[in-house]
Amino acid sequence: MSARSADEARxxxxxxxxxxxxxxxxxxxxxxxxxPIVTVIGKYNHGKSRLLNELVSxxxxxxxxxxxxxxxxxxxxxxVRWLDAPGLDADVANEDDRQALQAAWLKSDxxxxxxxxxxxxxxxxERRLLEELxxxxxxxxxxxxxxxxQIDQLADDGELASVLQAITIQVPHIAPHVVSATxxxxxxxxxxxxxxxxxxxxxxxxxxDEALGRVPAARSHETGLLxxxxxxxxxxxxxRREQELAALRQKQRxxxxxxxxxxxxxxxxVGREIEEVVNAPIxxxxxxxxxxxxKYKTTEAKLERARIQIGYSRACIQIDSxxxxxxxxxxxxxxxxxAGSLNTVMVAVMGVSxxxxxxxxxxxxxxxxxxxxxxxxxxxxxxxxxxxxxxxKIASSEIELKAMERAVMALETLEAGA
Amino acid sequence: xxxxxxxxxxxxxxxxVVANLDGAGGNERAKLVVHRILSDLFKMIEDLDLTPDExxxxxxYINKLGADGEAALLAAGVGLEHYIDMRLDAEDKxxxxxxxxxxxxxxxxxxAGAPVMEGKARLDKNPDPDTVPLHIHGRVTGPDGAPxxxxxxxxxHSDSKGFYSHFDxxxxxxxxxxxGAIRTAADGTYEVLTRMPASYGCPPSGATxxxxxxxxxxxxxxxxxxxxxxxxxxxxxxxxxxxxxxxLTWDDFxxxxxxxxVPHVVDKNDGRxxxxxxxxxxxxxxxxxxxxxxxxxDNQVVERARAAA
Numbered sequence: 001m002s003a004r005s006a007d008e009a010r011x012x013x014x015x016x017x018x019x020x021x022x023x024x025x026x027x028x029x030x031x032x033x034x035x036p037i038v039t040v041i042g043k044y045n046h047g048k049s050r051l052l053n054e055l056v057s058x059x060x061x062x063x064x065x066x067x068x069x070x071x072x073x074x075x076x077x078x079x080v081r082w083l084d085a086p087g088l089d090a091d092v093a094n095e096d097d098r099q100a101l102q103a104a105w106l107k108s109d110x111x112x113x114x115x116x117x118x119x120x121x122x123x124x125x126e127r128r129l130l131e132e133l134x135x136x137x138x139x140x141x142x143x144x145x146x147x148x149x150q151i152d153q154l155a156d157d158g159e160l161a162s163v164l165q166a167i168t169i170q171v172p173h174i175a176p177h178v179v180s181a182t183x184x185x186x187x188x189x190x191x192x193x194x195x196x197x198x199x200x201x202x203x204x205x206x207x208x209d210e211a212l213g214r215v216p217a218a219r220s221h222e223t224g225l226l227x228x229x230x231x232x233x234x235x236x237x238x239x240r241r242e243q244e245l246a247a248l249r250q251k252q253r254x255x256x257x258x259x260x261x262x263x264x265x266x267x268x269x270v271g272r273e274i275e276e277v278v279n280a281p282i283x284x285x286x287x288x289x290x291x292x293x294x295k296y297k298t299t300e301a302k303l304e305r306a307r308i309q310i311g312y313s314r315a316c317i318q319i320d321s322x323x324x325x326x327x328x329x330x331x332x333x334x335x336x337x338x339a340g341s342l343n344t345v346m347v348a349v350m351g352v353s354x355x356x357x358x359x360x361x362x363x364x365x366x367x368x369x370x371x372x373x374x375x376x377x378x379x380x381x382x383x384x385x386x387x388x389x390x391x392x393k394i395a396s397s398e399i400e401l402k403a404m405e406r407a408v409m410a411l412e413t414l415e416a417g418a
Numbered sequence: 419x420x421x422x423x424x425x426x427x428x429x430x431x432x433x434x435v436v437a438n439l440d441g442a443g444g445n446e447r448a449k450l451v452v453h454r455i456l457s458d459l460f461k462m463i464e465d466l467d468l469t470p471d472e473x474x475x476x477x478x479y480i481n482k483l484g485a486d487g488e489a490a491l492l493a494a495g496v497g498l499e500h501y502i503d504m505r506l507d508a509e510d511k512x513x514x515x516x517x518x519x520x521x522x523x524x525x526x527x528x529x530a531g532a533p534v535m536e537g538k539a540r541l542d543k544n545p546d547p548d549t550v551p552l553h554i555h556g557r558v559t560g561p562d563g564a565p566x567x568x569x570x571x572x573x574x575h576s577d578s579k580g581f582y583s584h585f586d587x588x589x590x591x592x593x594x595x596x597x598g599a600i601r602t603a604a605d606g607t608y609e610v611l612t613r614m615p616a617s618y619g620c621p622p623s624g625a626t627x628x629x630x631x632x633x634x635x636x637x638x639x640x641x642x643x644x645x646x647x648x649x650x651x652x653x654x655x656x657x658x659x660x661x662x663x664x665x666l667t668w669d670d671f672x673x674x675x676x677x678x679x680v681p682h683v684v685d686k687n688d689g690r691x692x693x694x695x696x697x698x699x700x701x702x703x704x705x706x707x708x709x710x711x712x713x714x715x716d717n718q719v720v721e722r723a724r725a726a727a
Contacts, residue, residue, distance in 0.1 A: 287665050289665045290665075290669055305669060309638060310630075310631050313623065316623040336587070337586065353618050354619055
């Protein structure tokens with residue numbers, strides 16, 4: 001798998017699950033399968049860098065009284081990558097904290113959580129972080145070693161005992177390794193074995209070596225875990241979206257069917273009424289023009305024209321009230337004209353040209369005419385605001401579902417390359 | 419129960435207060451008109467003993483009329499627009515003005531701004547297979563019969579569905595389809611190639627036809643072609659001609675048909691020679707005689723809201 005296709009795959013997944021950005025970045029780290037990474041985490045001035053120097057037996061990490069380590073410094077030694085994270089600050093999330101978090105969460109296989117004994121118990125930030133790391137260990141099997149450092153700076157064993165007691169109450173499920181990097185250094189330099197033993201460093205070293213031995217299994221577990229979690233989340237999301245889409249499509253079908261059935265019923269009713277009008281057993285005088293002398297007179301032709309038009313008008317009023325109930329009465333915006341009286345679906349479909357008996361017969365009593373009118377009304381139903389909104393919802397739902405399918409395939413690609 | 423209170427002092431005082439007839443400010447003409455409309459309305463309510471239900475039916479109808487945008491249509495249907503013409507005719511008679519092509523209603527569908535053509539114009543821009551070619555031609559003259567050169571003849575009419583361009587809810591017509599402005603030639607003639615309009619009526623489920631249903635009347639008009647004829651020497655003419663043979667010619671719901679406005683229609687077969695794409699067409703000659711200004715002024719120009727494009 002090329003770096004580019006892996007990037008694309010991650011982008012496809014992130015488009016659906018933005019909350020999985022960290023997990024995907026972590027999977028990217030895991031896929032590289034480099035040396036085990038041990039990260040030292042803790043507040044600044046808690047002796048992290050000195051501890052690291054003792055663990056790698058070299059002064060490679062800068063030790064200072066003031067806040068010194070501001071970037072992620074690392075050192076490769078005996079097949080292990082050691083990371084010295086910047087000191088965790090209690091206040092705001094600044095660049096140092098981002099680096100520290102990246103070291104703690106993204107890069108590390110094993111976390112050495114360091115707390116200086118002279119501070120007594122953990123402060124709230126430390127306690128919460130340590131809890132989080134322990135919870136993460138339960139989930140990902142990335143191991144946490146809790147180190148109580150700089151015990152040489154305590155007055156006596158009594159003070160140490162009371163600090164330990166306080167900490168045990170705070171974090172009962174993880175026992176600290178009690179160490180003094182300074183004593184270890186003195187012991188090594190002076191060749192004092194007992195001092196070296198009493199520094200706590202050898203037993204920390206042993207625990208660390210055991211933890212390092214478990215790293216490959218932990219990595220494989222974590223890789224599997226993250227892929228499974230992401231896959232399940234994707235499946236859940238796309239399952240839900242499929243259900244929503246099916247419901248929307250069903251609604252669309254139901255609304256269209258309701259409209260068509262309702263329209264059929266209205267046309268059946270007005271069809272019968274129009275049939276009576278056009279088949280009335282009286283002569284059709286409507287087509288015979290009147291004369292100028294008839295201008296203000298009633299003629300049989302005028303009466304017949306009025307009768308036909310009123311019958312037609314009553315049919316239209318019934319159809320229009322059905323359309324109003326269906327939200328289909330108003331003309332779509334693009335078709336509206338400056339004459340408000342003409343901005344109705346009724347007028348657009350029926351036209352305003354004068355209808356005589358034959359016209360009404362073709363329109364309402366014969367199948368092709370009825371089908372043309374009902375087809376036109378149905379077309380305006382599809383153009384109505386409610387139909388348009390529903391169609392847009394379905395379209396965007398389909399696009400999202402496609403993106404989800406892409407994300408599932410992208411995850412398979414990543415998993416195959418892992 | 420019938421009661422008689424209209425002529426009493428209380429109702430009469432009330433009407434003067436409602437129109438603020440005795441108060442200062444406002445528009446005196448409007449006060450007078452409103453006072454009179456309300457007085458006549460109140461009197462009618464008493465004379466016909468209208469029930470509150472009937473009064474509210476009327477009030478709600480006005481709302482529907484407005485919502486449908488059909489007030490101008492109702493004005494034609496209840497003869498208000500024709501009544502204006504009857505009064506103008508009577509004024510002419512009183513002024514001793516006779517002759518000239520009869521005026522008739524403008525209707526609500528004129529659009530200003532049609533491109534001006536010299537002598538001759540083709541108006542149909544969109545195909546309309548449901549109707550046939552129509553050739554209109556004629557001469558514009560003054561009261562003395564002399565041809566009027568350079569008169570602006572504006573023409574507009576409907577398509578086969580009864581729709582006018584700019585007001586076509588089907589969206590099928592392009593701008594100024596079946597509309598034109600032709601300047602008469604030196605001999606006063608004008609010529610138009612177009613397609614036969616249809617008879618058409620009020621929206622069948624609209625407020626106007628709904629009222630007409632109660633009167634047992636239809637809301638239809640015969641097929642017609644609208645005209646404005648404008649010069650700087652004579653009075654502006656607003657008129658229409660009807661298509662001879664249309665059964666509705668003398669049964670126009672707007673009462674706009676007049677003698678002198680139903681020219682003969684002649685079937686002809688040399689369409690390609692006059693400029694059509696087919697041979698069969700119908701031919702109408704419609705000559706126009708303008709009338710003199712009154713005291714040097716045109717008293718025919720009507721100000722009303724009109725569309726422009």
